[in-house]
Amino acid sequence: MKASAPGKVILFGEHAVVYGRHAVVTAINLRCYAEALKSSTFRIESPIATTSLDFEKHPYVSYAIKRFMEVKPIDGVKIKIESEIPIASGLGSSAAVTVAVLKALDAEFDAGLSDEELFELARKVELDVQGRGSGTDPFVSTYGGAWLIPERKPLDLGEFRMLIVNSGEESITSEMVAKVARLRDELGDVVERIFDVIDTISLKAFAGEGEISRLMAVNQCMLKAIGVSTKRIDEIVEELEGLGIAAKITGAGGGGSVVGVGSDEALQRAAKLFSGIIVEPEREGARVED
Numbered sequence: 364m365k366a367s368a369p370g371k372v373i374l375f376g377e378h379a380v381v382y383g384r385h386a387v388v389t390a391i392n393l394r395c396y397a398e399a400l401k402s403s404t405f406r407i408e409s410p411i412a413t414t415s416l417d418f419e420k421h422p423y424v425s426y427a428i429k430r431f432m433e434v435k436p437i438d439g440v441k442i443k444i445e446s447e448i449p450i451a452s453g454l455g456s457s458a459a460v461t462v463a464v465l466k467a468l469d470a471e472f473d474a475g476l477s478d479e480e481l482f483e484l485a486r487k488v489e490l491d492v493q494g495r496g497s498g499t500d501p502f503v504s505t506y507g508g509a510w511l512i513p514e515r516k517p518l519d520l521g522e523f524r525m526l527i528v529n530s531g532e533e534s535i536t537s538e539m540v541a542k543v544a545r546l547r548d549e550l551g552d553v554v555e556r557i558f559d560v561i562d563t564i565s566l567k568a569f570a571g572e573g574e575i576s577r578l579m580a581v582n583q584c585m586l587k588a589i590g591v592s593t594k595r596i597d598e599i600v601e602e603l604e605g606l607g608i609a610a611k612i613t614g615a616g617g618g619g620s621v622v623g624v625g626s627d628e629a630l631q632r633a634a635k636l637f638s639g640i641i642v643e644p645e646r647e648g649a650r651v652e653d
């Protein structure tokens with residue numbers, strides 16, 4: 364059986380959300396597709412590699428199968444993955460592949476998982492691989508839509524278009540989350556206060572208070588302060604702002620993507636200049652594909 368799950372854009376609150384602060388997040392119209400077929404052995408085919416269960420080359424997929432087997436033991440499965448979501452780019456490719464694989468396993472082996480049970484398994488997989496995580500990505504890949512996290516308050520973004528510019532540098536979430544944890548251990552209250560500022564920004568943005576471009580600019584400054592921006596990301600942000608586009612890191616940073624918000628005309632022009640893509644909110648989460 365084949366299933367899919369969407370990627371996501373964190374508009375506000377990444378990293379702070381790992382420590383219980385608010386984030387504003389939306390699923391986007393880029394999806395990861397996974398096919399699961401009963402088999403007597405384990406095989407995983409993806410754009411990355413073809414392996415058996417392999418916790419090095421396919422950590423999220425292998426842990427997803429392992430976690431699924433706690434619910435329903437199986438003798439083997441062949442998993443085939445295709446994805447529209449750039450890998451290690453801050454768009455939640457890890458959660459999307461995890462949720463898509465779990466949804467495909469659920470359908471192929473008729474495990475009868477509810478959305479909440481699917482999310483819980485995906486959240487465990489995120490922790491298995493990353494050690495730390497807010498569960499934001501697994502939640503929004505499972506349920507789709509746009510939300511204020513952690514209360515799961517829905518947000519109607521309508522056709523809110525977002526520009527995604529890839530920095531060309533890989534963003535390895537587990538490494539960036541660990542880097543921020545080290546800084547927090549070192550600076551303690553300083554980092555907590557930065558998280559409080561990001562928390563307030565997310566709440567203001569959700570309430571429609573304050574100019575979104577200012578909120579994004581301050582959020583980006585806070586992400587730079589906790590060490591997850593790069594020279595290239597700073598350049599992209601500055602150049603986009605010069606084109607009248609509000610811009611910030613989306614996701615773990617340390618590379619990956621910058622999200623831009625502005626007029627359709629400005630976004631189209633910038634997409635051409637930066638070879639970026641324009642994405643839209645996605646209402647649908649994990650689903651079985653016909």
Ligand SMILES: Nc1ncnc2c1ncn2[C@@H]1O[C@H](COP(=O)(O)OP(=O)(O)O)[C@@H](O)[C@H]1O
Nearest residue numbers: 409446450451452453454455456457460535536
């Ligand atoms: N299409 C895919 N096929 C197999 N694994 C994938 C795929 N997309 C993402 N992954 C897994 O997710 C990891 C990237 O996750 P992460 O570092 O969290 O970046 P992102 O910001 O994309 O979530 C990859 O190293 C790989 O293990």
Ligand SMILES: C[C@@](O)(CCOP(=O)(O)O)CC(=O)O
Nearest residue numbers: 378453455496497536614615
């Ligand atoms: C940095 C963080 O806030 C988001 C990570 O997003 P991504 O894996 O870079 O798409 C981590 C988390 O919320 O668990």
Ligand SMILES: [Mg+2]
Nearest residue numbers: 455457458536
């Ligand atoms: Mg990730």
